[in-house]
Amino acid sequence: MSTLDLIGVSKSYGITEILTSIDISLASGEFLVLLGASGCGKSTILNIIAGLLSPTSGEIRIDGKRINEVHPKNRDIAMVFQSYALYPNLTVERNIGFGLEMRGVGKAERQAAIVKVARILKIDGLLDRKPAQLSGGQRQRVAIGRALVREPKIFLFDEPLSNLDAKLRMEMRAELKRLHRMLGTTVVYVTHDQIEAMTLATRIAVMREGQIEQIGTPEEIYNRPATAFVAEFVGAPPMNMIDATLDADGLQLEGSGQRIGLPGKRGRSRQVILGLRPEDLHIADASDELVIGATVDFAEPTGPDIIVFARHGGNPLVASLPSHLQIDPESQTRFSFSIENMHIFDRATGQRIEP
């Protein structure tokens, strides 16, 4: 159980800046997910925490102690890699125990720790196999076992589930959540999969081009995205983004010219983006005040929901509706939404605005 702090951490290669002044402060037992598209610098942060890369500037602290100059093996950190990174010539048993072996832990003690971890991960029947004889899911368990057995201060996961098929990924996700509950160790987890981020994290840091766009609980990230980028990146299908002008009385949508009245008064008018999540759109009835009209292109039933693809003033509009509704192509449909589900972002800066 340890705290982790990154203070003003930057990394650049020559003039190419990979990370720009990253500040993260994790309480003991937190599960932080670094979420972002590939190339956004999230794995670089992980490698810097592990000590495999050194930051160009800034400080890394574990339990308040600066560890910039500490060798990776002395940081008491365990890392799980996307490729599993198992030693192909060693058995599962030795793979799991390798870290202990290298640290000079006695054979009997090592053996006990390996067996204990193997039981937790349900791989105790595979201990004498080589990695090549294992399935993807089993290899992933061994890789996690190798991290668990050392009882480290901090776990680092680098896209650990992205090589698994959808069903296994869901299983392992649940397993990871269970393990984190059981062990309570601080975790930093890198992924580009927002479902993983939403389900596993106690906090998510959404990253873009070497910077943290927003850091917050999954609910904050989802319900109150700080920027248009976060709003669009998190959520599937993605949030509808409609260009609009915000003035004293409300919003005027571009394309259709439709007006949406808002309570209260504002100053000068500004260019904004109106964000509406597909699941926050409903079929409007006569009494609804906040309404947006659209022409349906087609609808995709997904089982529990029906995803409606429509056009509003030339802009695409996607709505996620209950599957019992009958939606016909080319029909004119009016979607309603509530004021608390509206997200408004400044078009120039992308920052969230409270209307």
Add this chain to the structure above:
Amino acid sequence: MVPLLLVMLSVIGWPFIDTVRLSFTDARLVGAGGDFVGAANYQRIFASTAFWRAFFVTTEFAVVSVFVEVVLGVLVALLLYQNFRGRNILRALLILPWALPTVVNALLWRLIYNPEYGALNAMLVQTGLLDDYRSWLGDPNSALVALIIADAWKNFPLVALISLAALHAVPHDIKAAAVVDGANALSRFRYVILPYLVGPLMVALILRTIEAFKVFDIIWVMTRGGPANSTRTLSILVYQEAFSFQRAGSGASLALIVTLAVTMLAVAYAALIRKSAGARF
């Protein structure tokens, strides 16, 4: 397929069959003769001290030079795998000795070993390690070692290049995992790097051993098998028997014995590779 087979049979099959036939005769290179003598050639060869001496010289040459090449090759590969300024230039330079024709390399080393103006003598005398110039290739005690050094210098780049390619095949994540797991440099080499190196090294080892066992040109240019036959390998012996002494019959028998030995080596190595490939991953 059929035309190809015919060509193959005529350029490889027929000479081979004719060599086998010759090896059971007392044929001479020119003139009459060529009567069937049964296994007499073979009996004489296996009873001769010259054959066994050449066999041991060949084995010593092959084992020592290949050992030096592998050790030197792996060490140089590990060095050139590190990230430093000028690495690419050094990597390019590495190929140079290997790219030299064997005869050029042999002449080069003959100059270096020259008893009157050789660079080796000059260096050793000027640094005070040696009192007087020596004839490295003229002394039966040093000639073979001198040859091995010249051969190893030419051929270690092949091993180094193969090792370097193998090193680049080691996944980055596994190396990183070993660092995080707390393995020191030696353990990382032993548990992470070496398993990836063994397979390619085996191939290099086979190639080099077979080549070294058949060695002829470098020795022919540098010592012609001398002094006092101290560097006479089997191939030199075959040449002398067949061409210097013009005994085509026993020359053919000797050549077949060398061929058989090399084939046995290749088969043994191939079995070893299969075994180690199965055991490693």
